Amino acid sequence: MKKIFIMILILILYISPAFSDELSDDYFDIAKNYIELGETTKALEYVNYVLLINPKHSGAIKLKDKLIPQETNDDLSRTAIIMSRQKSLSDLAILDIPKIDKYKIENTSEYYNKQGKQFYLNEEYDSAIQSFFRAISIDNKNYIAYNNLGLTYWMKNNLDSAEKYFKKSAQISKYYPQPYINLALLYKQKGDMDKHFTYLKKALDVNPDNCWTYYLIGDYYSSINNYAASIPYYIDAIDINPTFQPPYLALGISYFKTDKYEQSIAAVKNYLELNPNSDFAYSVLAKNYYIMGDYPSAKRFMSKAFKINPSNSYRLEIAKIEFNNKEYQNALLNFQIIEPEYQYAEVYNYIGLCNLMLKRYELAVTNFNKAIVADSRRPIYYYNLAQCYEALDDKKKYVQYMNIAMQIVPITYQDYIDLSCIYYNTSKINSAIKILETGIEVNPDSKPLYMALMSLYQQINDNVNYNNIKNTIESRFNSDEQKKTFRMFK
Secondary structure, X not given: OHHHHHHHHHHHHOOOXXXXXXXXXXXXXXXXXXXXXXXXXXXXXXXXXXXXHOOOOHHHHXXXXXHOOOOOOOHHHHHHHHHHHOXXXXXXXXXXXXXXXXXXXXXXHHHHHHHHHHHHHOOOHHHHHHHHHHHHHHOOOOHHHHHHHHHHHHHOOOHHXXXXXXXXXXXXXXXXOHHHHHHHHHHHHHOOHHHHHHHHHHHHHHOOOOHHHHHHHHHHHHHOOOHHHHXXXXXXXHHHOOOOOHHHHHHHHHXXXXXXXXXXXXXXXXXXXXXXXOHHHHHHHHHHHHHOOOHHHHHHHXXXXXXXXXXXXXXXXXXHHHHHOOOHHHHHHHHHHHOOOOOOHHHHHHHHHHHHHOOOHHHHHHHHHHHHHHOOXXXXXXXXXXXXXXXXXXXXXXXXXXXXXXXXXXXXXXXXXXXXXXXXXXXOHHHHHHHHHXXXXXXXXXXXXXXXXXXXXXXXXXXXXXXXXXXXHHHHOOOOHHHHHHHHHO
């Protein structure tokens, strides 16, 4: 014990003031933990360490007063009283190990770290904290135990303590990436995305071969809608560990968001080889095929998603696919099934469209009116209602609802697209182009508006403007330029 004391005293002589505060707080926490365990001798030992580092530590002074009985000044008497309170290590014995071995095994930092991990996995967080504290009391350089202690406090929603012990772990070992990753995730939970990204970069500097770090950096870029920048990090994560599942699906989504549908399909299919029961992955596949106009494939994969998870959200997507594939009766049936739960304008509009295509005009009118009651600001609902009255040869109401549709001020990007479609369908091509250009001026970061304008130029065979918009989309939304910069962190 005397040798340990001398070593600690030497350590104290060489530590900086900032680090000494952290060290004294760590020892103080350990002392309090030993009190909870009933091991007052060990508690007093660490209180003394605290006071060696910081003689004015008020908490340690008060705790020492409680630990040393005031009724006697005799050192031997105090020692006897303290020893009588101490909990024996044999109370924690493992029954099938000889007694002499028990002490040796239990008196190691790694033993308590492993014990804490088991408590943690069993969600016995208070017991886990006690074990991790024992681990670091035996070896205060056990950076893994500090990291585990931080993680356990995080599970108890004590974010300040979690942050403290993650930083302690990182401070001890400059080559252990886990506390940096945990700090990054902790800051993300706190909403501090700058620190989140800073610690991800630190994790990458510490270990450039950690697949989780690459995945999380990719996730960072995806979270700020910079999908092009996320792609190389997901690819790196897969290259490092081909059996690591999350980056495959994330890569598929980033490819989808950057209009690389074939690559998206390949990435998601690779993910499904590792996780064949993911309904969400099948739904992503379906959306790729839907955008590509392959409605039978889209329906097949969305139906697989529905089979795994028979939710009405997937039934809604199946109905939309069926409508676009001109399976109006099947689509109508699915829309009607979900209508009691999804009493939304969009659903009423689709039911109206199905009835319009099936020439059930009165039912179509009823449902378009329901859509308008649910949301009176959407020009497309008035336009669809006007089409019903045109089919019913009611010219007065046709003109009435067409005028309303044309006069509505667009709010969402979809309104601009819908108005453009209305102008196009009424042979007002210049107005169709103009409304989309206006939408882009108002919403310059709305990719669907650029896509709609590109599609419109394609419809009217304006190849020059089609290529101009296509290049704009590539440079603005799908550019690879940023990837080259961000990869330097590797």
